[in-house]
Amino acid sequence: xxxxxxxxxxxxxxxxxxxxxxxxxxxxxxxxxxxxxxxxxxxxxxxxxxxxxxxxxxxxxxxxxxxxxxxxxxxxxxxxxxxxxxxxxxxxxxxxxxxxxxxxxxxxxxxxxxxxxxxxxxxxxxxxxxxxxxxxxxxxxxxxxxxxxxxxxxxxxxxxxxxxxxxxxxxxxxxxxxxxxxxxxxxxxxxxxxxxxxxxxxxxxxxxxxxxxxxxxxxxxxxxxxxxxxxxxxxxxxxxxxxxxxxxxxxxxxxxxxxxxxxxxxxxxxxxxxxxxxxxxxxxxxxxxxxxxxxxxxxxxxxxxxxxxxxxxxxxxxxxxxxxxxxxxxxxxxxxxxxxxxxxxxxxxxxxxxxxxxxxxxxxxxxxxxxxx
Numbered sequence: 001x002x003x004x005x006x007x008x009x010x011x012x013x014x015x016x017x018x019x020x021x022x023x024x025x026x027x028x029x030x031x032x033x034x035x036x037x038x039x040x041x042x043x044x045x046x047x048x049x050x051x052x053x054x055x056x057x058x059x060x061x062x063x064x065x066x067x068x069x070x071x072x073x074x075x076x077x078x079x080x081x082x083x084x085x086x087x088x089x090x091x092x093x094x095x096x097x098x099x100x101x102x103x104x105x106x107x108x109x110x111x112x113x114x115x116x117x118x119x120x121x122x123x124x125x126x127x128x129x130x131x132x133x134x135x136x137x138x139x140x141x142x143x144x145x146x147x148x149x150x151x152x153x154x155x156x157x158x159x160x161x162x163x164x165x166x167x168x169x170x171x172x173x174x175x176x177x178x179x180x181x182x183x184x185x186x187x188x189x190x191x192x193x194x195x196x197x198x199x200x201x202x203x204x205x206x207x208x209x210x211x212x213x214x215x216x217x218x219x220x221x222x223x224x225x226x227x228x229x230x231x232x233x234x235x236x237x238x239x240x241x242x243x244x245x246x247x248x249x250x251x252x253x254x255x256x257x258x259x260x261x262x263x264x265x266x267x268x269x270x271x272x273x274x275x276x277x278x279x280x281x282x283x284x285x286x287x288x289x290x291x292x293x294x295x296x297x298x299x300x301x302x303x304x305x306x307x308x309x310x311x312x313x314x315x316x317x318x319x320x321x322x323x324x325x326x327x328x329x330x331x332x333x334x335x336x337x338x339x340x341x342x343x344x345x346x347x348x349x350x351x352x353x354x355x356x357x358x359x360x361x362x363x364x365x366x367x368x369x370x371x372x373x
Contacts, residue, residue, distance in 0.1 A: 062370050063329075063370040063371060063372040064331075064361055064365070064369060064370065064371050064372065065361060065371075065372050065373075066322060066331075066358045066359075066360055066361035066362065066365075066371045066372065066373060067358070067359050067360035067361065067373070068321075068322050068356035068357060068358055068359060068373055069305070069306075069356070069357045069359050070354060070355070070356050070357075071303050071305070071351055071352070071353055071354060071355045071356075071357060072303075072353060073300075073301035073302065073303060073353055074301070074302060074304070075298060075299070075300050075301075075302070076298070076299045076302035076304055076342075076345070076347050077293075077295045077297070077298050077299075077342065078295065078296055078297035078298070078299070078340055078342060079243070079293040079294055079295045079296065079342060080228060080229070080232045080235070080236070080293075080294050080296065081291060081292070081293050081294075082226045082227065082228055082229075082291070082292050082294070083226065083289060083290075083291060083292075084224045084225055084226030084244075084275075084289070084290055084291070084292045085224065085225055085226070085287060085288070085289050085290075086222055086223070086224050086277070086284050086285065086286055086287060086288040086289075086290070087222070087223055087224070087225055087286055087287075088194075088217045088218060088219065088221070088222055088223075088286045089218070089221040089222065089223050089276070090192050090194060090217070090218035090220075090221055091197075091215070091217050091218075091286070092190075092191055092192055092194075092215065092216050092217075093212050093214075093215050094119065094188060094189075094190065094191065094212075094213055094214040094215070094216060095188075095207070095208075095209060095210055095211050095212055095213050096120075096122060096185075096188050096207040096208060096209060096211065096213060097185040097188075097209060098122065098182070098185040098186060098208075098209065099206070099207070099208045099209070100122035100123050100124075100186060100206070100207065101122065101123045101204060101205070101206050101207075102120055102121065102122055102123075102201055102202070102203050102204060102205050102206075102207060103121050103122065103123050103124075103203065104120060104121040104203065105119070105120045105121075105199070105201060105202060105203055106118060106119055106120060106121070107119040107120070107190075107196045107199060107214060108196065108199060109196055109197065109198065109199050110195065110196060111195070111196045112194070112195050112196075113190045113193065113194065113195070113196060113216060114190070114193045115190060115191065115192055115193045116189055116190065116191075117189060117190050118187045118188065118189050119188045119189065119190055119196070119213070119214050120187075120188040120201060120213065120214070121186065121187055121188075122186040122187070122188070122207065123186070124183055124186040127179055127182050127183045127186065128183065130179055131176065131179045131180070131183065134172060134175060134176050134179060135176065137172055138169070138172045138173060138176060141165070141168050141169040141172050142169055144165045144168070144169075145165040145166055145168070145169040147165075148161050148162045148164075148165040148166075149162060149165070149166075188207075188213055188214065190214070190216050191216075192216055192218050193218060193220075194216045194217050194218035194219065194220075195216065195217055195218075195219065196214060196215070196216055197215045197216065197217045198212075198214065198215035199213075199214055200212045200213055200214065200215075201213045201214070217286060219282070219284075219285070219286075220279060221276070221279070222276075222277040222281065222284055222286070223258070223274050223275060223276050223277060224244065224255075224274065224275045224277060224290065224292065225272060225273070225274050226272070226273055226274075226275075226292050227265070227268060227270035227271065227272055227273075228270055228271055228272075228273055228294065229269065229270055230264050230269045230270060230271060232294075232296065233264070233271060235296035235297070236257065236260055236273060236294055236296060237257065237260060238257050238258065238259065238260050239256055239257060240256065240257045240294055240295060240296060241254060241255075241256055241294075241295045242254065242255050242256060242257060242275050242292055242293065242294050242295065243292075243293040243295065244275065244277075244290055244291070244292060244293075245290055245291040245293070246284070246288065246289075246290040246291075247290075247291070248288075248289075249283060249288075251281075251283065253277075253278060253281060255275045255276065255277060255278060256275065256276075257273055257274070257275055257294065258274055258275060258276045259272075259273065259274035260272075260273050261273065273292075273294065275292065299347065302347050303347070303348060303349075303351050303352075303353065304345040304346060304347050304348065305319060305345070305346055305348055305351075305357050306344060306345060306346070306359065307338075307341050307344050307345065307346040308344075309346075309357060309358075309359060309362060310336065310338060310346055310348070311362075313333075316335050317335065317336050317337065317338055317348075318333055318334065318335055318336070319333075319334055319336055319348070319351070319357055319358075319362075320332065320333055320334070320357070320358045320362045320365050321334055321351070321355045321356055321357050321358060322356045322358055322371050322373055323356070325368075328370055329370070329371050329372065329373060330368050330369060330370055330371060331358065331365045331366065331367065331368065331369045331370075331371050332367065332368075333365075333367045334350055334351055334355075335350055336348040336349065336350035336351060337349045337350055356373070358371070
C-alpha cells in the first residue's frame with residue numbers, strides 16, 4: 001500500500017516538471033517567433049518600397065503627396081530681443097535762476113515754445129526802479145565825462161579830473177549791465193524748442209533756484225532705452241544694427257546702437273543700451289514701448305528652414321527632402337546641425353542650395369518612401 005502511494009507521488013512530480021518544462025519551451029518559442037515576425041515585417045516593408053520604385057502601377061497607390069520648399073541662400077541675422085521705452089533726448093526740467101514771487105505765468109501744458117521764450121515772470125519791480133535811477137546817473141556821468149574829455153583834449157583840464165569822470169562813467173555802466181543781467185534772470189525761459197509737458201508753478205508762488213517750475217520736451221530728438229542680458233556683453237557694441245518694432249501702432253524701423261553701458265546691474269544682471277531714433281519718426285512719443293532686436297551677427301548666405309520641420313530622431317536633428325530617383329521622387333533623410341533659431345527659422349548646416357525640403361507631409365516619412373509633389 002505504501003509503495004503504491006510513493007509511486008503515485010513520484011509520477012505526479014515527474015508529470016508536473018514535464019508540464020513546466022513544456023510551458024517554458026513554449027514561451028521561448030513564442031518570443032523567438034515574434035522576433036522573427038518583426039524582422040519579416042521590416043523586410044516586407046523594405047521590399048515593398050523597392051518594388052514600388054520599379055512597379056509603375058503601384059506608384060499612384062504608394063506615393064505620398066507632399067509640399068516642398070526649395071532652399072536658397074539668403075541673409076540671416078542673429079539677434080538678441082528685449083523690451084525698450086522711448087525717451088526724449090532733450091527732456092528739460094526748468095527752474096528759476098533767482099528767488100522771487102511769480103507775477104505772470106505765460107505757458108500752459110501742451111504749449112509749443114521756442115528756445116529762449118519766456119515761460120514765467122518773477123517780480124522785478126525793484127530791479128526796474130534801480131535801472132531807471134541808474135540810467136539817470138549814467139546820463140549825468142556821460143555829460144561830465146564828455147566835458148572833461150574835451151578839456152583834456154584841449155590841454156586845459158587835469159588828468160585826474162578826466163580819469164575820475166571816465167572811471168565813474170564806466171563803473172555806472174558796469175553796474176547797469178549787472179542789473180540788466182539780474183533783470184533777465186527774473187524771466188524763466190525755455191532753453192530748448194519743444195512742448196511744455198508740465199507746469200508746476202502758479203501766479204503768486206514763491207520760487208527759487210533748483211525748484212522745478214516747468215518741463216519742456218523736444219520731440220525732434222528721441223531715443224529708445226533698453227536693458228540687455230549680460231550674456232551678450234561681448235556681442236553688443238556701439239554701431240550694431242537694430243530692428244525696432246512698435247506693434248501697438250504697427251510700425252517698424254531700423255537704427256543703430258548709439259550707447260552701450262559699461263556697468264552690469266547687480267540685481268537684474270543687465271547692461272543699458274540706447275538707440276537714437278530717426279527724426280522722421282514723428283509718430284513716436286516719450287514713454288511708448290517697443291521691441292528691440294539688436295543684431296550681433298549676420299550670415300550673408302545662410303540656408304534656413306522652418307524650425308518645426310526639424311525632427312529629433314534617435315538623438316539626431318533630421319529633415320526630409322524630396323529627391324529624384326530616376327523618374328520617381330523619393331524621401332531622403334538628412335541629418336542637420338542647427339546653428340541658431342530666430343523668428344521661427346532654423347539656420348542649418350548639412351543641406352545644400354537647391355534641396356527641396358518637405359514642408360507638408362513630412363510626418364511619418366521613411367527613407368526612400370515614394371513622394372509626390
